[in-house]
Amino acid sequence: MQDxxxxxVFCGDESAERLAQAAAVGAVQGxxxxxxxxxxxxxxxxxxxxxxxxxxxxxxxxxxxxxACMPVQTDSLAREGPIAAHxxxxxxxxxxxQSRLRFAGDYCFAGDYLGAAVFEQYFDSLKTLREAGKxxxxxxxxxxxxxxxxxxxxxxxxGLTLVPATPDPRSLTGARLLGRSVADSARALRG
Amino acid sequence: xxxxxxxxxxxxxxxxxxxxxxxxxxxNYYDPAHMGFRVLRVINDDRVAPGKGFGxxxxxxxxxxxxxxxxxxxxxxxxxxxxxxxxNTIQAMSAGTGIVHSEFNPSETEPVHFLQIWIEPAMEDVxxxxxxxxxxxxxxxxxxxxxxxxxxxxxxxxxxxHQDAKVYAAELxxxxxxxxxxxxxxxxxxxxxxxxxxxxxxxxxxxxxxxxAGEHDLxxxxxxxxxxxDLP
Numbered sequence: 001m002q003d004x005x006x007x008x009v010f011c012g013d014e015s016a017e018r019l020a021q022a023a024a025v026g027a028v029q030g031x032x033x034x035x036x037x038x039x040x041x042x043x044x045x046x047x048x049x050x051x052x053x054x055x056x057x058x059x060x061x062x063x064x065x066x067x068a069c070m071p072v073q074t075d076s077l078a079r080e081g082p083i084a085a086h087x088x089x090x091x092x093x094x095x096x097x098q099s100r101l102r103f104a105g106d107y108c109f110a111g112d113y114l115g116a117a118v119f120e121q122y123f124d125s126l127k128t129l130r131e132a133g134k135x136x137x138x139x140x141x142x143x144x145x146x147x148x149x150x151x152x153x154x155x156x157x158x159g160l161t162l163v164p165a166t167p168d169p170r171s172l173t174g175a176r177l178l179g180r181s182v183a184d185s186a187r188a189l190r191g
Numbered sequence: 192x193x194x195x196x197x198x199x200x201x202x203x204x205x206x207x208x209x210x211x212x213x214x215x216x217x218x219n220y221y222d223p224a225h226m227g228f229r230v231l232r233v234i235n236d237d238r239v240a241p242g243k244g245f246g247x248x249x250x251x252x253x254x255x256x257x258x259x260x261x262x263x264x265x266x267x268x269x270x271x272x273x274x275x276x277x278x279n280t281i282q283a284m285s286a287g288t289g290i291v292h293s294e295f296n297p298s299e300t301e302p303v304h305f306l307q308i309w310i311e312p313a314m315e316d317v318x319x320x321x322x323x324x325x326x327x328x329x330x331x332x333x334x335x336x337x338x339x340x341x342x343x344x345x346x347x348x349x350x351x352x353h354q355d356a357k358v359y360a361a362e363l364x365x366x367x368x369x370x371x372x373x374x375x376x377x378x379x380x381x382x383x384x385x386x387x388x389x390x391x392x393x394x395x396x397x398x399x400x401x402x403x404a405g406e407h408d409l410x411x412x413x414x415x416x417x418x419x420x421d422l423p
Binding site: 018021022024025026027028029031033034036050051052053 | 242243244246247248249250251267269288289290291293295
């Protein structure tokens with residue numbers, strides 16, 4: 001089976017992180033090599049987790065496909081039970097426990113979410129790389145609630161053909177299926 | 192036959208935040224003569240600086256065992272597992288169909304020193320799983336304490352892995368000896384975690400490993416801690 005490389009980029013809160021992880025797992029299930037990256041935001045409430053680095057040009061040049069994940073309404077994740085319940089009570093040393101899910105929901109729809117703009121800048125940078133002949137990736141996947149149409153357009157402007165959305169793409173199961181589908185599509189395109 | 196893999200001959204990577212010795216080929220270290228031993232694929236002897244670690248990355252079809260010698264290691268994965276482990280704890284993760292995880296040193300001041308071991312599974316596409324078992328350090332003093340094996344243990348709790356392999360830890364004080372009978376069709380690997388010991392009379396220093404084939408009775412004497420792998 002031919003190697004295929006998938007970069008999963010997310011931006012925002014823990015809901016986006018979990019969807020990005022699920023999409024990455026799906027791509028791995030599709031026997032892809034993956035890189036998971038986090039686009040930094042400027043909102044001071046968002047501490048930058050140390051688990052991720054920002055996407056680099058080298059990642060885009062390495063990729064056969066790129067998946068973008070943004071925060072979604074948390075109801076769909078909460079329905080999935082134990083993981084969501086677990087996450088909601090996670091404590092960090094020295095901090096008060098907080099409901100991350102609620103925070104995620106507040107943050108996502110409070111009107112100050114910066115992820116869409118950050119993503120649009122990211123896809124603009126991909127477009128520049130494309131024009132310089134440095135990109136080989138043609139396949140994209142998108143998981144988003146707000147600004148989906150604008151993001152879709154930005155990805156297509158960067159030369160990415162989006163795989164069709166899976167049923168319930170904003171659930172962890174849907175994100176896994178999308179990751180798998182993106183890996184399969186990228187492999188099929190490579191022949 | 193016992194073949195020693197001297198510590199200084201291992202692959203080495205010093206990234207500043209990570210000082211890693213690779214018993215077998217790993218990452219940028221590639222030596223076709225040292226690709227693993229039987230189903231044992233990786234032993235990395237890692238020291239990670241405070242606050243640093245391995246960002247989110249994926250695994251598939253591998254049994255990944257982590258054993259902390261000093262400090263603590265924070266783990267977070269796509270199964271929703273979030274834990275901090277320290278010494279005298281075995282962490283075993285079956286990557287199976289695929290997982291994403293990260294590992295960090297959560298301390299702001301102390302480095303973490305741990306061994307990460309990869310064992311090839313007997314079957315592919317198992318459901319990913321995570322196990323973490325802490326034990327009383329007295330359980331490894333002067334004796335072999337089972338950390339992981341193919342079946343749930345009747346006595347002390349141990350991690351279950353998808354391979355017919357057993358992993359033991361033992362801590363010896365000067366002059367103490369433990370014996371291990373190795374079945375005729377089995378192989379062993381001994382990895383010295385700290386201190387030094389003699390394996391059937393052959394001296395092993397910290398970081399050394401030894402591949403054992405065709406031996407039936409293993410005798411380990413010394414002053415330190417080691418892992419013993421009983422392998423198909």
